[in-house]
Amino acid sequence: xxxxxxxxxxxVVTPQTYHFETPIELACGQALERYDLVxxxxxxxxxxxxxxxxxxxxxxxxxxxxxxxxxxDRKPGWWDTCIGPGKPVDTNRFFVVCLNNLGGCHGxxxxxxxxxxxxxxxxxxxxxxxxxxxxKSQALLADRLGIECWAAVVGGSLGxxxxxxxxxxxxxxxxxxxxxxxxxxxxxxxIAFNEVARQAITSDREFHDGRxxxxxxxxxxxxxxxxxxxxxxxxxxxxxxxxxxxxxxDQAYKFGYDAEFQVESYLRYQGERFxxxxxxxxxxxxxxxxxxxxxxxxxxxxxxKALAKASCEFLVLSFSTDWRFTPARSEEMVNAMIAARRKVxxxxxxxxxxxxxxxxxxxxxxxxxxxxxxRVAREVGA
Amino acid sequence: xxxxxxIIQQWVKPGHHVLDLGCGDGxxxxxxxxxxxxSGFGLEINPxxxxxxxxxxxxxxxxxxxxxxxxxxxxxxxxxxxxxQALQAVRRPDKVLDEMLRLGAEGIVTxxxxxxxxxxxxxxxxxxxPESDSLPYKWYNTPNIRLCTFKDFEALCRQxxxxxxxxxxxxxxxxxxxxxxxxxxxxxxxxxYRITRENT
Numbered sequence: 001x002x003x004x005x006x007x008x009x010x011x012v013v014t015p016q017t018y019h020f021e022t023p024i025e026l027a028c029g030q031a032l033e034r035y036d037l038v039x040x041x042x043x044x045x046x047x048x049x050x051x052x053x054x055x056x057x058x059x060x061x062x063x064x065x066x067x068x069x070x071x072x073d074r075k076p077g078w079w080d081t082c083i084g085p086g087k088p089v090d091t092n093r094f095f096v097v098c099l100n101n102l103g104g105c106h107g108x109x110x111x112x113x114x115x116x117x118x119x120x121x122x123x124x125x126x127x128x129x130x131x132x133x134x135x136k137s138q139a140l141l142a143d144r145l146g147i148e149c150w151a152a153v154v155g156g157s158l159g160x161x162x163x164x165x166x167x168x169x170x171x172x173x174x175x176x177x178x179x180x181x182x183x184x185x186x187x188x189x190x191i192a193f194n195e196v197a198r199q200a201i202t203s204d205r206e207f208h209d210g211r212x213x214x215x216x217x218x219x220x221x222x223x224x225x226x227x228x229x230x231x232x233x234x235x236x237x238x239x240x241x242x243x244x245x246x247x248x249x250d251q252a253y254k255f256g257y258d259a260e261f262q263v264e265s266y267l268r269y270q271g272e273r274f275x276x277x278x279x280x281x282x283x284x285x286x287x288x289x290x291x292x293x294x295x296x297x298x299x300x301x302x303x304x305k306a307l308a309k310a311s312c313e314f315l316v317l318s319f320s321t322d323w324r325f326t327p328a329r330s331e332e333m334v335n336a337m338i339a340a341r342r343k344v345x346x347x348x349x350x351x352x353x354x355x356x357x358x359x360x361x362x363x364x365x366x367x368x369x370x371x372x373x374x375r376v377a378r379e380v381g382a
Numbered sequence: 383x384x385x386x387x388x389i390i391q392q393w394v395k396p397g398h399h400v401l402d403l404g405c406g407d408g409x410x411x412x413x414x415x416x417x418x419x420x421s422g423f424g425l426e427i428n429p430x431x432x433x434x435x436x437x438x439x440x441x442x443x444x445x446x447x448x449x450x451x452x453x454x455x456x457x458x459x460x461x462x463x464x465x466x467q468a469l470q471a472v473r474r475p476d477k478v479l480d481e482m483l484r485l486g487a488e489g490i491v492t493x494x495x496x497x498x499x500x501x502x503x504x505x506x507x508x509x510x511x512p513e514s515d516s517l518p519y520k521w522y523n524t525p526n527i528r529l530c531t532f533k534d535f536e537a538l539c540r541q542x543x544x545x546x547x548x549x550x551x552x553x554x555x556x557x558x559x560x561x562x563x564x565x566x567x568x569x570x571x572x573x574x575y576r577i578t579r580e581n582t
Contacts, residue, residue: 343441345436364429367433375436
């Protein structure tokens with residue numbers, strides 16, 4: 001953290017924990033008797049409670065979307081580039097809510113939380129939650145916060161899936177759904193990458209069938225590998241090329257198998273760091289939630305039929321070099337919205353950073369996001 | 383009010399579902415939404431126009447007619463398909479016309495008349511490619527790659543079995559002009575055609 005806060009930062013923020021004592025029924029048939037959701041909010045809720053924006057996080061995200069937790073923080077929240085005073089999601093106008101989803105590992109109830117039935121961490125006994133379950137829990141949080149209708153539900157990647165699911169599950173409770181770098185369902189290739197990640201984790205000897213907490217250990221190698229393979233899919237060939245090329249850490253080849261190329265050491269470093277701070281069971285759960293997401297499934301694969309229920313307006317954005325969720329996946333969503341005669345706007349933004357582009361401000365991305373949210377703000381009188 | 387908007391508006395019924403090909407900054411769709419409670423989408427490729435549309439609440443899809451076509455739209459999914467001042471900028475205007483009438487019961491097309499007397503005069507006198515208010519480009523950088531005259535367009539419609547329900551001719555400022563009505567292909571700068579399939 002710099003000595004002083006940037007003027008366009010929401011500043012130092014403190015997460016809050018909301019306890020829920022009423023059981024929540026999940027798609028898998030199980031229920032959680034009680035659970036916590038950890039939440040951050042930025043900006044002020046206006047008097048007619050019309051200016052609330054929900055930010056949904058992606059696979060490894062959490063509630064800390066913007067600002068700093070203390071003046072000692074090196075980095076701000078994960079979407080600080082887009083949330084703050086004068087930024088696309090302008091906290092001078094909107095009341096912004098971001099939570100750690102159920103099953104997460106940043107304070108909300110998840111596999112590493114204590115199971116009240118046993119007094120030990122849930123581990124593999126934590127139910128597999130779905131995007132719909134998350135949306136349900138987010139709606140319960142909205143009730144708690146006194147928000148009847150979101151001005152917008154916004155998310156990138158897996159967060160965009162939640163924004164889409166909101167439009168189907170609670171059509172009357174949001175005015176706009178913003179899905180960035182997202183997909184209406186995973187492809188076989190997407191699921192395949194997730195499966196490699198899961199295999200890496202579950203085949204780690206330290207995994208202990210998900211009960212590593214009881215053995216006072218972590219499946220570090222497995223989670224590191226999972227993150228490494230995931231990380232590759234977040235970047236583009238070009239952006240990796242630009243960042244690392246074939247650069248070596250030392251001058252010459254060593255004819256061994258240690259990390260000699262910069263890209264190798266970068267991936268190892270990212271993987272190692274991630275494996276210390278992220279819960280492996282949560283990683284399994286999040287990837288499964290991704291795999292299962294398919295709102296068209298119960299409509300014979302026809303997303304436009306699923307969208308018949310939706311009444312909000314949509315903004316869909318994709319990035320030219322995103323090969324994890326390609327522009328074609330976004331267009332699939334857009335075409336279904338067109339066929340269902342929903343109001344939708346779409347743009348494909350030229351950016352070299354692959355899937356990660358949704359986290360990186362580029363002029364056109366910022367312009368579009370700002371223009372759209374400005375209109376949302378005007379519409380709700382914010 | 384711009385005369386072309388006024389004319390087009392008359393042909394759009396309340397609640398019509400419209401598609402605007404090359405919708406620009408969304409002026410027309412915004413106008414039809416307010417005046418006719420019309421719904422629908424605009425297609426556009428200019429980034430600044432797309433941003434403006436989004437800011438004014440016009441549903442806009444980034445889609446390039448030349449490279450992406452209109453395959454993603456279903457047959458008869460619109461009441462009216464509009465194309466104002468864009469026909470001359472697509473690679474295959476003939477195919478776009480077919481697509482317009484596949485998607486909509488009716489099409490409205492406007493384009494600049496390359497047989498307007500000033501353009502004819504300019505070419506005849508100077509021997510250089512003409513420029514005008516509605517065609518303000520050099521030959522090498524113009525987006526208008528398929529210029530035609532009113533007569534050309536009408537011949538194409540005849541050949542394709544497209545029926546012209548009405549034609550209105552205006553000047554470069556989209557104003558009505560009685561002379562242009564008298565000798566359209568010579569004195570009209572912009573024509574607004576309302577077209578439909580022959581058998582409807």
